[in-house]
Amino acid sequence: MEEVLQSKPVQEIALSCNGEIPEQFIHKDGFPQSKVDSVSYMDDFVIDFSLVFSPSSPESDHELGKLRSSLSQWGCFQAVNHGMTNDFLDKIREVGKQFFALPLEEKQKYSRGIDDWDGYGNDAVVSKQQTLDWMDRLYLTVNPENQRKLKYWPEKPVAFREIIHEYTLKLRVIFDLLMKAMARSLNLDDNCFLKEHGDMVTMFARFNFYPPCPTPESVLGVKPHADGVTFTVLLQDKEVEGLQVLKDDQWFKVPIVPDALFINVGDMLEIMSNGILKSPVHRVVINSERERISVAVFSFSDPDRVVGQLAGLVTDDRPQMY
Numbered sequence: 001m002e003e004v005l006q007s008k009p010v011q012e013i014a015l016s017c018n019g020e021i022p023e024q025f026i027h028k029d030g031f032p033q034s035k036v037d038s039v040s041y042m043d044d045f046v047i048d049f050s051l052v053f054s055p056s057s058p059e060s061d062h063e064l065g066k067l068r069s070s071l072s073q074w075g076c077f078q079a080v081n082h083g084m085t086n087d088f089l090d091k092i093r094e095v096g097k098q099f100f101a102l103p104l105e106e107k108q109k110y111s112r113g114i115d116d117w118d119g120y121g122n123d124a125v126v127s128k129q130q131t132l133d134w135m136d137r138l139y140l141t142v143n144p145e146n147q148r149k150l151k152y153w154p155e156k157p158v159a160f161r162e163i164i165h166e167y168t169l170k171l172r173v174i175f176d177l178l179m180k181a182m183a184r185s186l187n188l189d190d191n192c193f194l195k196e197h198g199d200m201v202t203m204f205a206r207f208n209f210y211p212p213c214p215t216p217e218s219v220l221g222v223k224p225h226a227d228g229v230t231f232t233v234l235l236q237d238k239e240v241e242g243l244q245v246l247k248d249d250q251w252f253k254v255p256i257v258p259d260a261l262f263i264n265v266g267d268m269l270e271i272m273s274n275g276i277l278k279s280p281v282h283r284v285v286i287n288s289e290r291e292r293i294s295v296a297v298f299s300f301s302d303p304d305r306v307v308g309q310l311a312g313l314v315t316d317d318r319p320q321m322y
């Protein structure tokens, strides 16, 4: 095993690199900027949560049908009317931005410890061949409350802890409702995904900060990956795009829908649904002029729990896929 090193914060590199960025960030196989510029937008799946979560009616059935289509075709959608005000979502982005704007020494009080996931940092360097992501981040376990490691929770800005606590409580409620709605959209018993998942819902918040990059044509904010979780709720930057999803071997841009939460299926839910719901591969491209922030909250089951396909979704036509 090579030694695991923490690389220098990307924000610091961006400030001092004079247009020449370290080799480790360059994707040698390349992805020409022309390809990025010509990427089209993904289909517009905006789903009204107030309908999806309401008792059965023609409108709610229509919305559930849209939920099923978006999750089986793309694995993701934009949720509106989720019960959080625009003001509140702005505050979440704002405390994230204010944290990354602090002096390095202040942020480093929360640096990720060795053998820990939580904390401030960026890609752990495990191999010389590794291509690094152009992004700094702050990872925090937010749920269950008794697993929070408060030593990594910023004390500045002052509102940070309270806002993230409140956001977690709201997302915890959305978790149950959405798991039920997904089951209902597949004509299954409301509680079947929740039962397979188990009562313990671990939630991890990741504040992603992407500084401007002088050579965006050969550097990625996040490499292509799928989220190994149940599902992810992403609060995107309000003004700067960057997220792309892969479908049928083609990349598509995720638009900014004001005050929506972008939700994507993770590998666990793809497995539980026997492949009906897709865990999409996605990546983040960056920008030469503008910084970008996003806040991803990942939910997953007890790490010791083995989850499998729901029995109702394994049929003669659709044998067990995992």
Ligand SMILES: O=C(O)CCC(=O)C(=O)O
Binding pocket: 206, 208, 222, 227, 234, 236, 242, 243, 282, 284, 293, 294, 296
């Ligand atoms: O910043 C984004 O838009 C997405 C980040 C992401 O994919 C992740 O944190 O897993």
Ligand SMILES: [Fe+2]
Binding pocket: 225, 226, 227, 282
């Ligand atoms: Fe992701």
